[in-house]
Amino acid sequence: MAWAGLKRDEFSILSGDPTVHEPSPGVQRSFCGRCGTSLTLTDERFSGEVYVALASFEDADSPLPEIHIWRSQRLPWLETTDEWPRYAQFKGDGVLE
Ligand SMILES: [Zn+2]
Numbered sequence: 007m008a009w010a011g012l013k014r015d016e017f018s019i020l021s022g023d024p025t026v027h028e029p030s031p032g033v034q035r036s037f038c039g040r041c042g043t044s045l046t047l048t049d050e051r052f053s054g055e056v057y058v059a060l061a062s063f064e065d066a067d068s069p070l071p072e073i074h075i076w077r078s079q080r081l082p083w084l085e086t087t088d089e090w091p092r093y094a095q096f097k098g099d100g101v102l103e
Pocket residue numbers: 038039040041042043
């Protein structure tokens with residue numbers, strides 16, 4: 007899934023009331039309460055960050071992705087041909103491995 011990583015204090019929801027689900031302790035995902043579209047992901051390990059689903063943007067081509075992360079968990083049959091840097095995992099606060 008493609009996410010835009012933002013600083014949490016620079017992000018706010020202007021209208022609507024998302025439904026929140028906690029798939030694992032400390033991780034919260036929000037969804038549109040009417041249609042179920044994925045909206046955000048937060049993780050208490052990375053408390054200063056919020057990830058917004060690119061598919062929820064009115065213009066999904068902006069912003070353009072810059073990197074691939076969590077390659078360690080990608081589906082083995084999924085391969086992309088772009089030249090963006092690839093990382094096995096993300097440790098928060100901008101630390102990639
Ligand atoms: Zn909706």
